[in-house]
Amino acid sequence: xxxxxxxxxxxxxxxxxxxxxxxxxxxxxxxxxxxxxxxxxxxxxxxxxxxxxxxxxxxxxxxxxxxxxxxxxxxxxxxxxxxxxxxxxxxxxxxxxxxxxxxxxxxxxxxxxxxxxxxxxxxxxxxxxxxxxxxxxxxxxxxxxxxxxxxxxxxxxxxxxxxxxxxxxxxxxxxxxxxxxxxxxxxxxxxxxxxxxxxxxxxxxxxxxxxxxxxxxxxxxxxxxxxxxxxxxxxxxxxxxxxxxxxxxxxxxxxxxxxxxxxxxxxxxxxxxxxxxxxxxxxxxxxxxxxxxxxxxxxxxxxxxxxxxxxxxxxxxxxxxxxxxxxxxxxxxxxxxxxxxxxxxxxxxxxxxxxxxxxxxxxxxxxxxxxxxxxxx
Amino acid sequence: xxxxxxxxxxxxxxxxxxxxxxxxxxxxxxxxxxxxxxxxxxxxxxxxxxxxxxxxxxxxxxxxxxxxxxxxxxxxxxxxxxxxxxxxxxxxxxxxxxxxxxxxxxxxxxxxxxxxxxxxxxxxxxxxxxxxxxxxxxxxxxxxxxxxxxxxxxxxxxxxxxxxxxxxxxxxxxxxxxxxxxxxxxxxxxxxxxxxxxxxxxxxxxxxxxxxxxxxxxxxxxxxxxxxxxxxxxxxxxxxxxxxxxxxxxxxxxxxxxxxxxxxxxxxxxxxxxxxxxxxxxxxxxxxxxxxxxxxxxxx
Ligand code: SF4
Ligand code: SF4
Ligand code: FES
Numbered sequence: 001x002x003x004x005x006x007x008x009x010x011x012x013x014x015x016x017x018x019x020x021x022x023x024x025x026x027x028x029x030x031x032x033x034x035x036x037x038x039x040x041x042x043x044x045x046x047x048x049x050x051x052x053x054x055x056x057x058x059x060x061x062x063x064x065x066x067x068x069x070x071x072x073x074x075x076x077x078x079x080x081x082x083x084x085x086x087x088x089x090x091x092x093x094x095x096x097x098x099x100x101x102x103x104x105x106x107x108x109x110x111x112x113x114x115x116x117x118x119x120x121x122x123x124x125x126x127x128x129x130x131x132x133x134x135x136x137x138x139x140x141x142x143x144x145x146x147x148x149x150x151x152x153x154x155x156x157x158x159x160x161x162x163x164x165x166x167x168x169x170x171x172x173x174x175x176x177x178x179x180x181x182x183x184x185x186x187x188x189x190x191x192x193x194x195x196x197x198x199x200x201x202x203x204x205x206x207x208x209x210x211x212x213x214x215x216x217x218x219x220x221x222x223x224x225x226x227x228x229x230x231x232x233x234x235x236x237x238x239x240x241x242x243x244x245x246x247x248x249x250x251x252x253x254x255x256x257x258x259x260x261x262x263x264x265x266x267x268x269x270x271x272x273x274x275x276x277x278x279x280x281x282x283x284x285x286x287x288x289x290x291x292x293x294x295x296x297x298x299x300x301x302x303x304x305x306x307x308x309x310x311x312x313x314x315x316x317x318x319x320x321x322x323x324x325x326x327x328x329x330x331x332x333x334x335x336x337x338x339x340x341x342x343x344x345x346x347x348x349x350x351x352x353x354x355x356x357x358x359x360x361x362x363x364x365x366x367x368x369x370x371x372x373x374x375x376x377x
Numbered sequence: 378x379x380x381x382x383x384x385x386x387x388x389x390x391x392x393x394x395x396x397x398x399x400x401x402x403x404x405x406x407x408x409x410x411x412x413x414x415x416x417x418x419x420x421x422x423x424x425x426x427x428x429x430x431x432x433x434x435x436x437x438x439x440x441x442x443x444x445x446x447x448x449x450x451x452x453x454x455x456x457x458x459x460x461x462x463x464x465x466x467x468x469x470x471x472x473x474x475x476x477x478x479x480x481x482x483x484x485x486x487x488x489x490x491x492x493x494x495x496x497x498x499x500x501x502x503x504x505x506x507x508x509x510x511x512x513x514x515x516x517x518x519x520x521x522x523x524x525x526x527x528x529x530x531x532x533x534x535x536x537x538x539x540x541x542x543x544x545x546x547x548x549x550x551x552x553x554x555x556x557x558x559x560x561x562x563x564x565x566x567x568x569x570x571x572x573x574x575x576x577x578x579x580x581x582x583x584x585x586x587x588x589x590x591x592x593x594x595x596x597x598x599x600x601x602x603x604x605x606x607x608x609x610x611x612x613x614x615x616x617x618x619x620x621x622x623x624x625x626x627x628x629x630x631x632x633x634x635x636x637x638x639x640x641x642x643x644x645x646x647x648x649x650x651x652x653x654x655x656x657x658x659x660x661x662x663x664x665x666x667x668x669x670x671x672x673x674x675x676x677x
Contacts, residue, residue, distance in 0.1 A: 164531075164572040168591065169584040208580045211588070212422050213572035214460070214535035234426045247580035256423045257431070264417040266386035275579045290582075294617055301656050303391055303617075314389070320486055321417055324438075327482055328431045336429040337468050337475050344471040 001027045004079045006037055008049065009096040012105050019103075023092070030080030034093060035063050037079055038107075050106035058221065061156035065107050066096040071158035071219045074107075098161030100170075115157045118174045122181040122200070129191040143188045149340045150183040150229050152222045159216035159226050171205040175216035175226030178207060182229040185236065197237040201245035207233045208249030223340065232336075239334060251275050261325040264318025269295075269304070378506060381448035382410035383439060383462075383496075385455040386418050387609040391617065394653035395609050398638040399454050399499065401652065405515065405645045406507055411446045413439060419461040421610070422532075422576065429468075430479070436465040437479045440496070441488040450495040452502050454638065456608030459498045460532025460540070466494065467539055498533060499637055500607045504551045509558040517646035518675075519560025523667050525640065526564040526601035527552035528592065528615065530608030531572050552605065552637075559644040566599035568592025573611040578618070583625065589614045590626035602663040603633040605640045612636060616658050633661035643668060 003025045011019035024045070026037040035053055042049040051074065053063040058076040065074050068085045074095070082093045101109035159175040166172050181200055184190050200206045207230055216226040237243045238250035255274035259267055272291060273281070298304050388396040403410050416439040418424070425432035439462070443451040453459055469476050470492045480489045497505065503512060533540065534549045542548045549570070556563045574588030593615060596604055606612055614622075616634045623630040635643075639652040649655075649665045 164588070165577070165584060167571075168574075168587040169581065172584075204581070209577065209584065211572050211574060211585070212576040213531040215531070215572075217536045231422075231426045235428070239427055247577075249580050252579045253423050253427045256421075257427045260418045260420070260424065260435070266390060266418050266421075268387070268390045272579065294621065297620070297658050298391060298617060301658060303393060303656050303658075317415055318417060323485065324434065324482060325431065327485075328434055329428060331430075334428055334430070337433075337472060339468060339471055342472060345473055 002030055002080075003027050004030075004037060004083055005092045006034070006041070007092050007094045008038070008106065009094075010049075010106050011097075011103050012050075013103070028079060030083075031078055033075045034065075034067055034077045034079060034082055034095060035074035037093075038074065038095070050104070050108045052108050059154060061154035064098050064109075064156040064158050064161065066098055066161065068094050071098055071161040073156060073158070073221050076221055098157055100161055100163060100166045101157065109157070109161075111157055115155070115160050115174070115176065118160075118177045119155075119180060121173055121203075122177050123184070123192070123196070124180050126184060126187060126190055127192045129189060137189050139188050143186065145341050146338070147183050147186040149224060149338070150179045150186070153179055153183075153220075153224045154222055156221065158219040158221060159224075162215040162219045164213040164215050165209055165211045169205060169209060172209045173200075173203065173206055175210070175230070176224075178210070178233060179224050179226040179229040182233055185233060194241055197233065197241055198243055200233060201237040201243045201250070204246040206245075207237065208245050208247035225340065228338075235334070235336070248275055257325075261322045263315050264321055265314045378407065379409040379411060379446075379448045380450055380452040380502070381443035381446040382412045383416055383419075383443070383451060383453045383458060384412065385453060385458045385609065387613065388454060392609040392612055392636065394656040395454060395612070395636040395638065398636060398642050398647075398652040401647060402638045402642045402645065405642075405647075406503075406512070408452075408502075408507075410452075411448050413442050413446075413451075416442050419458045419465075421457050422461050422464075425461065425464070432461070433465045433468055433475075434479050434482050436462050437469055437476075437490040438483055438486065438488055440466065440469075440494045441483060441490040443494060443496075444491060445488075450497060450502075450506075452497055452499060454499045454607070454636075455610070456498065456530030456533035456606075457610045458532075459496070460530075460535075462496055463539055466496065498607055500533070500551050500555065501548060503555060503641070504548075505546070509554060512555075512641075513558050516559060516644045518644055518668075518671050520556070520562075520640070520644050520667075521560050521671075523561045523664070524564050524600060524602045525556045525561045525635075526566050526596040526599065526604045527556060527569055528573070528604045528606040528608075528611055528634070529570055530606060530611045531570075533607060534570055552607070555637075556605065556640070559640065561640075561644075564596065564599050564601040566592075566601065567595040573608075573614040575610045575614040578614065585614065586618060586622040586625045589618060590622040590628065590630065593619065593622065593630045593632045594626065594628055596632055597630065601632070602667070603635055603661055605635045605637060607637040609636065619659050631659055633657065633659050633664055635661060635664065 005025050007021055007023045009019055010022050024041055026040050028037055038051050054060040056075045058073050063074040067077055067082055083091045086092045097103045097107045097109045101114045104110050153176055163175050185196050210230050214227055238253055252275035255271050259271055384396050417435050420432040420435055529552055553563050571592055572588055574585035578585040612634055619630055642652045649668050654661050
């Protein structure tokens with residue numbers, strides 16, 4: 001039977017001692033899990049090791065930890081794979097508690113203090129449309145398929161652990177939380193579609209506080225892709241409902257898109273003021289003043305010249321672009337493709353949704369009215 | 378080798394030193410750049426959050442333009458372009474119906490994208506096409522005693538499956554390998570794979586600058602002489618905004634940040650000035666001093 005070396009981060013706040021590392025070896029088959037190894041050590045040699053677990057089959061979400069610097073489920077990580085991924089080829093499996101949450105003991109973090117508290121902020125239940133039908137709700141198949149990805153979440157907290165916005169802004173609502181929000185925003189039975197979007201956008205630590213770092217996508221053991229759900233929420237809030245948010249996120253995205261339609265390449269000097277309502281807008285003046293030292297330094301170092309910043313010398317090459325933008329943005333329905341639902345050509349046929357081309361039109365929610373018809377700009 | 382070259386927006390806007398140093402370095406490596414000057418912005422993830430189909434169309438247009446050249450592949454010099462373009466390409470390549478629909482939009486411009494384009498960042502190209510051995514053979518001034526911290530940029534390391542990062546192509550280690558191949562010392566610090574904060578600079582300025590300040594501070598604590606990044610957007614937050622980040626963090630920073638081609642150029646024997654290092658906000662004094670010392674030593 002092969003032997004595996006594990007290094008655990010041990011910490012008991014009540015002991016008054018700091019955290020320390022402890023290394024031990026366990027004899028187990030390589031296909032057994034990191035959780036199995038830790039439980040074996042606990043059963044046979046050290047009953048004080050703290051780790052949370054229940055199902056042992058990647059479904060309850062209790063055993064979230066960090067293994068070799070990556071978040072994941074201890075019960076869903078094979079020992080042989082984990083040893084291969086050891087730091088600098090060391091074969092030692094390093095197990096730590098998840099990040100962004102306080103440690104209760106050893107590998108157990110306080111999910112209540114962070115994860116569950118934040119989940120409450122998105123009203124994680126259905127608010128029925130009235131009148132409630134006498135029998136079951138009949139909903140279009142596509143719209144339920146559309147939320148399956150966010151429904152796959154098992155609340156393990158791995159994404160919260162690695163979220164790079166949370167690391168600097170503890171008030172940020174969080175990836176699993178926003179994926180959960182999408183689950184109800186996208187549900188045609190929910191009465192609060194627009195209200196929910198409004199709250200998520202108007203919260204300065206809501207959908208526009210995500211730094212688009214992809215960490216939650218890699219962290220998630222269930223393929224929920226929280227960041228993709230956040231981007232869908234942004235498209236719904238901004239492009240479809242024109243909700244003005246507290247962070248100027250929608251305005252920035254419009255300024256950016258219009259800038260490219262006009263110039264082909266980004267004219268940075270315009271984007272900043274336009275994101276705040278245009279150069280002369282009172283909101284923009286404060287920001288411009290704060291940015292003045294940056295702009296001046298860039299001019300002094302000849303990073304930019306006034307000519308290149310203000311005259312858009314590239315513009316002439318892109319006269320054909322704005323027609324293309326108009327053509328797509330004038331569509332009656334904004335379109336997007338979710339590969340989680342449609343799959344890839346080479347694997348299964350892409351007709352999961354059963355509605356012709358594997359395109360998920362985002363008009364799935366019947367709550368959206370005529371104002372939503374893709375007149376984004 | 379000939380490549381269809383996508384320089385991105387920022388290298389021709391606020392970080393002209395990147396565009397210039399790439400142009401200076403390419404001939405030394407035998408890379409012929411066919412610049413895609415009709416191609417438009419990749420959308421940097423921002424257009425995709427406005428309208429996904431629009432972002433996919435813009436990038437399909439770029440890919441189609443690249444396919445019209447006789448370049449062996451398409452090369453970019455920006456982590457964000459790499460990530461944003463790969464995301465769009467994944468959808469385009471996955472689904473023939475979708476691709477056909479996007480190509481219908483492009484038909485008015487007489488363009489059409491055929492699945493299967495190869496698009497590599499300069500970093501990937503160096504390791505996978507040029508080869509580190511071949512590169513090493515061209516090094517004229519090994520970066521001996523220069524302590525370099527890698528800063529990859531989110532879009533070029535995540536999500537790993539989308540970017541085809543696996544055991545065979547450990548692309549998340551390439552910057553480490555490259556620094557070593559050029560003779561430098563790799564400094565591992567907490568920020569190597571983190572976010573520079575740029576995507577939220579207009580949305581949550583404080584959180585954005587805090588991110589930049591934290592990584593720069595960690596690199597200082599790890600005693601790096603400079604950072605190197607394949608991403609000009611990271612460069613904006615780490616260099617252009619560094620004085621503001623320092624102010625916010627209440628800490629002296631002063632950490633020089635090099636663009637990838639600048640670091641390569643330095644090892645290939647170019648002078649800091651030829652690589653426009655005078656255009657940086659944080660003067661790369663440590664790097665310039667290092668270079669002067671090496672030149673003096675070789676003259677003596
Ligand atoms: S993409 Fe957004 S939500 Fe996901 S980890 Fe990064 S900052 Fe957090
Ligand atoms: S989104 Fe994924 S990583 Fe986050 S809590 Fe749910 S299952 Fe875990
Ligand atoms: S123990 Fe339930 S998910 Fe691991």
